[in-house]
Amino acid sequence: MSLFDALSVSASGMSAQRTRAELLTENLANAETTRTPEGGPYRRKDAVFATDYGVSPFASVFEAQTGDGAGGGLAGVGVADITVDNREPERRYQPGHPDADAEGYVAFPRINPAEDMVDLMGAARGYEANVAAVAAVKDMIQHSIDLFH
Amino acid sequence: MSFPLTLISQAPAIAPEPIAPEPIALDSTSTPEGTFHGVMESAIQGVTSSQNASSQATERFLAGEGGDLHTTILAAQRATLSFDLFLQVRNKVVSAYQEIMRMQV
């Protein structure tokens, strides 16, 4: 039940949102990448968030284990998986393009930049919210310490 | 005039017997609560128990388990206040004792 645990939870939130932001930035930067070391066009990546109950080194084992509901345990967050979009890439007709196939089609990544841009803003907002939580909790801890005086 | 003599002859019968001082037991189980010793004893126990509670809370905080920071701090404050009170009471008692000892009998 310690406030320090809340700091770990918020830190996990910041971490997860940052990972998500990094992936989205990568998507945006590679929206037109037709050539990758693995072969083929760039494939969109996304982060899958999942609740992580083991985030705090401060938490007692008991608290971490009675995580869901009963003990009010620490519901931090983690990136459970990074999914790669395995759909068929988008094919555009550009016969002059160096990566064009025999019929003149080039395989482009399936990325909608507008969508990823909005998601990126969402990740930034989520990150900021976690930063605000850290500040608020830090204040509370500071006020607790003032009880000494 | 014979009246005083009658009283004097009856004197041994009505003279009060000297009262033996009550022995002060050193273990708390046999000390009656109302006595000074009993009061000091329970005060000491109070201070000790709040000191223990504070030590335990601090240990738990250091080990990283249980309790918020404010719980730990308040336990420490309780121990400090208990001890301060005990100290003041003791000082009062000591100075009262000294004053009594200074009295002319």
Add this chain to the structure above:
Amino acid sequence: MLDGLASHIEHYMDLLSVRQKLVASNIANADTPGYKTRDIDFQQEFQSAIGNEPPAVIEAPGLKIKNDGNNVSMDRESRLLAENALRFQVATELMRSEIQTLRSAIQEGSGS
């Protein structure tokens, strides 16, 4: 020492801490699919005042569920974040005042 009012203030601070931890969890999981906002029934927990059990964590009622099953409202969590912090600050000041009063009472008796 510090019973009565002071122990109620301490209980209040305990509950605020738990609540703030849940708010932090909700904010961290604002984008987690399927996550449901968690809270405690503050009023009820404070009234029942049985200090030593941890308060019961419940699902916050009345929140809109988004497409991915998540129902965290950032507005609600931001508001609670600020409110809990301020209430905690007030409680701290009240507690300090109690401690100070007690300390003065103890020390008034000295030096006479």
